[in-house]
Amino acid sequence: MQKKKASADELIALILAGIEEVKGQNITLLDLREIENTVCDYFIICDGTSNTHVNAIVGSIQKTVSKATKDKPWHVEGQENAEWVLMDYVNVVVHLFQKQIREYYDIEGLWGDAKFTTVESSINQ
Template sequence: MTKDKIPTDQLITNIISGIEEVKGNKITILDLREIENTVCDYFIVCEGSSNTQVNAIVGSVQKIVSKTLKDKPWHIEGTENAEWILMDYVNVVVHVFQKHIREYYDIESLWGDAKITKIETSY
């Protein structure tokens, strides 16, 4: 299945499920569609408390998206040290950070013009 045949809202829902499955924290969706010259439509940002949890979040997202939508990321980078892993699903890019790295780069502020949605987690 090609990327343009998967509705973006389904992709986002499955990505969020993958993050929540392994208790990823502080999930935020940045809607970039109204901003000119962006590389994608959405960023999904979350954090894990360790290298192990960051890797687990990425693995969980890949598993759920693959199983449910038969899709896989076009590109993944950052798995070597697992402080900031980027998963590129073309129109949705997922950023999985360790807390201190997320605070340092603060990409939510860099994209301050984006419409930001915070996902409340129940754990």
Template structure:
């Protein structure tokens, strides 16, 4: 469970590093703080090309956050089929999609009022 002393900025930074370490693509940060009745403050959304890459991204995020921030997710879903994995760090929720599943659910447009930051990757 997320520790109260872990700042959202530090958590987001480590999560992004974990995604980039295994070449996760199309990384967006949605800031939900100004939207009423949201379940968390931030969504981080990214994608992988296959079940294997989605699994690698998920594992990389969890290992990096655990090692650097001594923090573990409150809840994780989707590890059975690896098409859409949700990693819940309470105030920050990570969505790791396969491309076609991300396009189908299009959660970025569902949260269209959120401030979105696109993370540019160099790979």
């Protein structure tokens, strides 16, 4: 059986579903397609409340994406301390932070030219 390559929109929807499954917070989608020399088309950024929560979000995203597409992230980095975990799905890169680490690195500020979409969670927080 050949694995189906997910479109960027499908991949984003699956990643967002994985984040929401375990109550990831402050989800932002950055569209980088209009910016020259970017490493990918989209960033998804969210935060968790602890290293355990951040790792739970990583696991949920991997499970949700893999179940639907048989696709795995090309690279995952930062799970050891889980303050900032990067999941690279090639054209979509996910940044999962603990809140204070996200504020410190301010990825959104670094990519100020990107189109921002705040994802409203369907989960009441």
